[in-house]
Amino acid sequence: MRSFRFLISYIIIIAFSIIFVLEYCIRILHLAPALPPFYAAFVNDGCLPFREKPNSVRRIQPWPEGYEFEFVCVTNSQGFRDTEHDFDKTRGKFRILTLGDSFTFGAGASFEGTYPYQLQKMLNESENKLTPVEVINAGQRRYWPQLERLLLETIGIKYSPDLILAEFTPNDITDTRLGLNFNSVRNGYLVSPEGYELGQVGTWLYVNSHVCRKIIRLYLDQKHKHVAYLKEIKWEEIFKPRGHHENDWLSVELEYRQMLQIANKIGAQLMLVYIPSKPYENDYASKRLIEWGERNGVLVVNTLPAINNASLREKVYWTKDIHCTEAGYRVIAEIIYSELIEKKLIPKPKN
Numbered sequence: 363m364r365s366f367r368f369l370i371s372y373i374i375i376i377a378f379s380i381i382f383v384l385e386y387c388i389r390i391l392h393l394a395p396a397l398p399p400f401y402a403a404f405v406n407d408g409c410l411p412f413r414e415k416p417n418s419v420r421r422i423q424p425w426p427e428g429y430e431f432e433f434v435c436v437t438n439s440q441g442f443r444d445t446e447h448d449f450d451k452t453r454g455k456f457r458i459l460t461l462g463d464s465f466t467f468g469a470g471a472s473f474e475g476t477y478p479y480q481l482q483k484m485l486n487e488s489e490n491k492l493t494p495v496e497v498i499n500a501g502q503r504r505y506w507p508q509l510e511r512l513l514l515e516t517i518g519i520k521y522s523p524d525l526i527l528a529e530f531t532p533n534d535i536t537d538t539r540l541g542l543n544f545n546s547v548r549n550g551y552l553v554s555p556e557g558y559e560l561g562q563v564g565t566w567l568y569v570n571s572h573v574c575r576k577i578i579r580l581y582l583d584q585k586h587k588h589v590a591y592l593k594e595i596k597w598e599e600i601f602k603p604r605g606h607h608e609n610d611w612l613s614v615e616l617e618y619r620q621m622l623q624i625a626n627k628i629g630a631q632l633m634l635v636y637i638p639s640k641p642y643e644n645d646y647a648s649k650r651l652i653e654w655g656e657r658n659g660v661l662v663v664n665t666l667p668a669i670n671n672a673s674l675r676e677k678v679y680w681t682k683d684i685h686c687t688e689a690g691y692r693v694i695a696e697i698i699y700s701e702l703i704e705k706k707l708i709p710k711p712k713n
Contacts, residue, residue, distance in 0.1 A: 384573050405441070406547040409516050410509065413502050414441035414467075415550065429683035431470045440517060443467050443476070444499040449520045456493045456708055458482075459500055459518050461510040461621075462529030463537075465637050466501025468691065470680055475688030476501075480695035485708060488699075492708045501529070504545060504552060506537035507617035514621060519628055525707060526625050527698070528618070529635045532647050535600045538610040556582050601644035615654055622660060631707065634662045635698060639684050641673040661705060668697045 403415040414437045424430050438446045451457050460466050460478045468476030482497035498521055500513060510528060518526070537544075545552045548565045560568060560578065567574035599606035618634065625632040634655060636648045648664045655662035669690065672678050678690030686694070702708050 402550050403435075404547045404550060404552050410512055411542055412504070412545060412547045412552060413513070414443065416441040429470070429680060429685070431680060431683065431685075433470070433472050436473065440500075441502070442498065442500050443473065444478075447496070447498050447521065449522075451522050452496070454494065454711070456495045456525070457521060457523045458495060458497045458525045458527055459514075459521055459523035460497060460527045460529070461505075461514060461518065462501045462635075463505045463531065463534070464501070464503040464685060465531055465694075466499065466529045467503050468499070468501065469503065470683060470685035471688045471691055475691055477686075477691040477695040477698070480692055481698055484695060484699045485702070488703070490703060490708075491710065493711045495708060498523070504537070506534040507614050507621075508538065508542070511617045511621050511624075514624055519624065522628065523630050525631050525633060526621065527633050527635060528621060529637055530614075530647075530651060531637050532597075532600050532639050532643070534614055535607050535610045535647075536595045536597070538613050539594055539607065601646040603646070611650070618654070618660070619658065622658060632660050633701075633707075634660060635694070636662060636664045636666065637686075637694060638666045638669055640679060641670050661701065661707075663698055663701045665694050665697045668693050 403418045403420055404412045405415045406412050416437055416439050418437050418441075419434070421432070421434050423432050435443060438444055458478075458481075466476075466478065468478075473479060476499060478497045478499040478501070482495055485492060485495040485497075500518060502509070502513065505513070507528070507530070514526065544554065546555075546558045547553075548558060548562070549569060551557075551565070551569070553560075553565065557565070557568075564578065568578050569575075596606045618632075622632050634651055636651050638648075643666060645666060648662075648666050652662045652664060654660070669678055672689070672693045676689045677687055678693060679686055
């Protein structure tokens, strides 16, 4: 029995030694896939399926598998990448609530470089002598119109906005196809259905062990080849009339109609902002949104022409990542500003 116990102990020691050496070598040689810091710090609070963790501070650093930018992300008590805003609106201020995904959130830019912040600065420094403007950035990474509408219903209306600005990008169509059950929160990360199947222990090992992450990634990549839902995503069909994603387009338009009803109920205006996923994008999506806006009495701001022009003289999108640079966000803010001034949507201060 002593010899047996010694043998078992010896085997365990050898096994842990091998694992330790492997872990050390893989870390030193950077053989394991890097963790995506961009999709950490999410919560499921029962109010929404997922959103940014409230009152969090973290640095987003370059990730070799996805993007090259670096910025500090600070969220307020509502999980918004913004300063704190009271639900009670200050008298004499015009309040704009911006809804959207990571473009509104400002991925790839500092807080001061996001388009909601730049828009607020432009409006408050305008020579047109406007009512003081307060812009609330409620953009949430990985959101699409359905979740934006839910956020508006549960949190957004508490701010009593005068103008609701909803951002649209073409991937809203594909995210609509994937639906609410595609992403789940596990250990602060957004995970796909395959990742969720790993369970709590598997997720912990993926995050904390480079050896396990290497093995799990090989397994998931192999399984990923046979995932049925990915065959449902056909990017080019987004830009075709009555194409593969027509039902998803109709679902998005339904969400916007519900946003319009909410806006009307609280005495606010609704505006849609089209942001392309890249310069010189097919213009079907922007034209379709504009036509929908004309039918429903909603102003649609199309930033595609301005993005195209700006891309000739400066870098408006990152090279690896789909998001805008601060220059690109400035172009977006400028176009929205021009539309607000031209349509006289911001009132003059009362004497």
